[in-house]
Amino acid sequence: MRVLKITAEGLATSFRYPYFMMKVQPTYEMPPPATLYGHVASALGEWFDPRGVQFAVRFSYRFKQVEIETTHLVGPASGKLKGDPHLPKVMEGQPNPFQREILFFPRLTLYLNRPEWAEAFRHPRYAVCLGRSQDLLTYRRIEVVELQSAQSVYWQDTLLPYAFVRFTAAGRSVLMPRWLDVNHRRQPTFSRYLILQRRLHSRDLILPPDASLPPIWADPNEPLIAGDPLGLVFHTWVED
Numbered sequence: 101m102r103v104l105k106i107t108a109e110g111l112a113t114s115f116r117y118p119y120f121m122m123k124v125q126p127t128y129e130m131p132p133p134a135t136l137y138g139h140v141a142s143a144l145g146e147w148f149d150p151r152g153v154q155f156a157v158r159f160s161y162r163f164k165q166v167e168i169e170t171t172h173l174v175g176p177a178s179g180k181l182k183g184d185p186h187l188p189k190v191m192e193g194q195p196n197p198f199q200r201e202i203l204f205f206p207r208l209t210l211y212l213n214r215p216e217w218a219e220a221f222r223h224p225r226y227a228v229c230l231g232r233s234q235d236l237l238t239y240r241r242i243e244v245v246e247l248q249s250a251q252s253v254y255w256q257d258t259l260l261p262y263a264f265v266r267f268t269a270a271g272r273s274v275l276m277p278r279w280l281d282v283n284h285r286r287q288p289t290f291s292r293y294l295i296l297q298r299r300l301h302s303r304d305l306i307l308p309p310d311a312s313l314p315p316i317w318a319d320p321n322e323p324l325i326a327g328d329p330l331g332l333v334f335h336t337w338v339e340d
Contacts, residue, residue: 101249101317106210106221107241113161113206113231118277118288127201130159130259130295131230134277134288136210137337144217145225147282150337156211156317157335160257160297161203170197206230208237211319211332215244250318253331256299260333261314262292267305271296279337289338301328 115128115135131139136155141147174193181187208230221242228237265273271294278291302316318329 101213101247102215103245103247104212104215104218104221105241105243105245105319105321106208106212106239108208108210108228108230108237108239110206110230110235110237112202112204113235113237114200114202115231116200123198125198125200127164127203128274128276128295129161129164129203129297130274130276130293131157131208132276132278133259133291133293133335133337134280135231137279139210139230140212140217142226143224143228144220150279154213154334154336156332157259158209158257159259160207162205164201164203166199167202168197169200170195172196206237211247211334213334218242218244245319245321247317247332248320248329250316250329250331252302252328253316253318254299254301254325254328255296255331255333258296258333259335260294260296261335262294263314264294264305266311267307267313268300270298270300293335299325301326302331303328 113131114125115131116125117128120126133155136157137150140155172193173196174191177189177192179189181189221239224239227233228239229235230237260271262273264271273292274295275290275292278289281287281289302313305313307313314333317332317334319332320329322330
C-alpha cells in the first residue's frame with residue numbers, strides 16, 4: 101500500500117471537548133478525526149471530498165498542564181458610558197476566566213492513502229496548525245512510503261477502532277467528532293474510538309472465535325520492537 105507519511109512537531113496544542121463552555125476546557129489526548137480533516141484541508145487549500153480517503157495517525161506529547169485563560173462574554177447594553185453622559189453604551193460584558201488543558205511538545209505522524217498530495221504538504225496553502233489556530237506546527241518530513249501487509253505488529257500512541265475494546269483492556273474508549281459536514285452548516289458526526297498510548301502487540305489480543313480484525317499494515321521504516329514492525333490501522337471520515 102503506497103501512502104503519504106507526514107511528520108510534524110510543535111510546542112503546544114489543545115483539542116477541546118465539545119459542549120464544555122464554562123470554567124474548564126479539558127483536551128482530548130489524541131487529535132479527533134474531524135481535526136485531522138481540517139488540517140489536511142488547510143494544506144490542500146480547500147475542502148475535499150472525504151469519500152475514499154483513509155488515514156492512520158500516531159500522536160504523542162511530553163506532558164500536559166493547565167493554564168488560565170480569560171474570555172469576555174458581551175451582549176447588548178443600554179444607558180450611557182461611565183464618565184461621559186453623552187455617549188450611549190451599546191455593549192457590556194464580564195471577564196470569564198477558565199482552565200484549559202494544554203499538551204506540550206506534540207508530535208504528529210499522519211498517513212494518508214493519497215501519495216499524490218505530497219506537494220501540497222511541502223507547500224501548504226495556509227498556516228500549519230493543529231488544534232487551535234495559534235497552535236502552530238512544523239513539518240519535519242514529507243515522504244511517500246510503501247506499507248506492507250502484516251500479521252504480527254505493535255501499536256502505540258495511535259487511534260484504534262472502537263471494536264478493539266472487545267480484544268484488549270489497553271487503551272481508553274472515547275467519543276470524538278469524526279467529521280464536520282461543511283455543506284450542511286458544519287453538522288458534526290461523532291464516532292467511538294480507542295485511544296492507545298501504551299504499547300500493544302497484536303499477538304496479545306484476545307480474539308473471540310467470531311471476531312475479525314480490519315486490515316493491518318506495517319511501516320517498514322520504523323524500528324522493530326520485540327521483532328514486530330509498527331502497525332497501522334486506517335480510518336475513514338465518512339462511510340463509503
